[in-house]
Structures are given as C-alpha cells and as structure tokens.
Amino acid sequence: MDALRLILILSLLSFSSSAVAADNGGEKVTLGLYYESLCPYCSNLIVNYLYKLFESDLISITDLELIPYGNAKVHPNGTITCQHGPYECLLNTVEACAIDVWPDVKDHFPFIYCVESLVYQHNYTYWETCFEKLGLDASPVTDCYKGKRGTELILRYAAKTNALQPPHRYVPWVVVDGQPLYDDYRNFAYYICKAYKGTTKPTACTGLSFGLIRKVKMNLFDTLYGDKISQSKLFEAVQAILSWLQRNKTVASL
Incomplete structure (x- = not known):
C-alpha cells in the first residue's frame, strides 16, 4: 500500500x-x-x-x-x-x-x-x-x-x-x-x-468542520463528566466519534 x-x-x-x-x-x-x-x-x-x-x-x-x-x-x-x-x-x-x-x-x-x-x-x-x-x-x-x-x-x-x-x-x-x-x-x-484569506477556497475545504465538532464534543464531555474522566480518555472518545463521522461522511455543517 x-x-x-x-x-x-x-x-x-x-x-x-x-x-x-x-x-x-x-x-x-x-x-x-x-x-x-x-x-x-x-x-x-x-x-x-x-x-x-x-x-x-x-x-x-x-x-x-x-x-x-x-x-x-x-x-x-x-x-x-x-x-x-x-x-x-x-x-x-x-x-x-x-x-x-x-x-x-x-x-x-x-x-x-x-x-x-x-x-x-x-x-x-x-x-x-x-x-x-x-x-x-x-x-x-x-x-x-x-x-x-x-x-x-x-x-x-x-x-x-x-x-x-x-x-x-x-x-x-x-x-x-x-x-x-x-x-x-x-x-x-x-x-x-x-x-486562508483568499476569495475562493479549494474544493478540499468544502464541508470541513471536524475541528469545530471536536470542540463541541469536548465541551459536551466536560459538562457531562467533569473531573470523573481524564483528558486522555476524553480525547480518545472524541477521536473515535470523529473517525466514525468521517468514515460515514455524516459531518453536519455547524
């Protein structure tokens, strides 16, 4: 490969x-x-x-x-x-x-x-x-x-x-x-x-909102669990969610 x-x-x-x-x-x-x-x-x-x-x-x-x-x-x-x-x-x-x-x-x-x-x-x-x-x-x-x-x-x-x-x-x-x-x-x-500050962005930029979604998920986990879950575990959970979303191409525009 x-x-x-x-x-x-x-x-x-x-x-x-x-x-x-x-x-x-x-x-x-x-x-x-x-x-x-x-x-x-x-x-x-x-x-x-x-x-x-x-x-x-x-x-x-x-x-x-x-x-x-x-x-x-x-x-x-x-x-x-x-x-x-x-x-x-x-x-x-x-x-x-x-x-x-x-x-x-x-x-x-x-x-x-x-x-x-x-x-x-x-x-x-x-x-x-x-x-x-x-x-x-x-x-x-x-x-x-x-x-x-x-x-x-x-x-x-x-x-x-x-x-x-x-x-x-x-x-x-x-x-x-x-x-x-x-x-x-x-x-x-x-x-x-x-x-990027250009007037026309590359087609690769269309629909990219993974970073924003990650921030939303981190805030959600912090709200739900507070200090009961470590940051490393939070990160692992978020990455798993994002990977699933990317694989299934269901990333929504936020």
Missing part, C-alpha cells in the same frame, strides 16, 4: 501548483510540522494523514514546512542527543539534508514520506533504499549528513524549535500560521481552510 501511495503522491505532485492562491490573491497558509524521525506518532501523521495534502487541491494554498528536530538536545560541548537514540539523530539529519538539497516540497516530501513509511513499518534501517525507489542521486544528501552542513542544519532547526511560542510540549507539534493545533493536529486541513 505504501508503495502505491508513494506513486500516487509523485504523480499528484507533478501536477500541483499554486493556481488557487494566485488567482484570488490569497497568501498561502503555513503548515509547520515540528517532529523527530523515529517518533511513532510523527511517522503516523506523515504516512497516514499529511500525504492527503497532495490528494486534492489543498496543497495549492499550503506552504508545508518540515522541521526534523523535535525533542533533541544540544549540549554545551556541541554534541546533540535525540530522544530515540543515535539512529534518530542520523535520520533527523538525513531528512534535514534532503530538505536542503531539494528545497521544493514536491522534491523532498516523497523522500521523507518514503523514509517515514519505513519507520512506521519498523524497517527504518533500510532508509537508503528510498534513493533507488525514487530515482534520486544519493550523493548530495550523503555528503551533507556526513559533513558539516548536516550539523549546521540541525542546529538551525534546534534554534527554530526552541524559539516556538508557546514552546512545544510534545511531538508532533503542528502549527498553522504560527498557531499550535495541540492535540487536534490531525485535523490540520480544517485549520488551513479556516486561516
């Missing part, structure tokens, strides 16, 4: 453009994903949710920015440690280098998607196969992550991550035009459409 999805992403990216934003004068909405390469929640977001940007015309109004650093630490002696160990530091740097070598999202996202698909499948040690799968020259990325440039990029992402206001609490940390989505990050499409 991931291989077929990767082919789909590549074909969709080849036809993607900024036509909607250009036609009606709207500025693109920035979608920032602060993540770390071996975080299971991060790979799940990239593999099962973020790729949907390219399934429709939503990417035409979205400036997608990936920041692979997450909960890593830069120590006074200049060394960098990562939450999931040295291999995560390696892949963070590899992905940072891919973004640097291929700055256009249509070029670097398929590679990052490929790597994170292997992370999701617990096969991340085979990440180098993504060069061959995508027909990419590995040498620029290899030279980058093995040299000083890779470290420079990670330090840049460290500074960017540490400058977040409010500070990130966990990963994935998703922001839309600088505003964090907190635990509603999977519903990024709703927030992109809400933030």
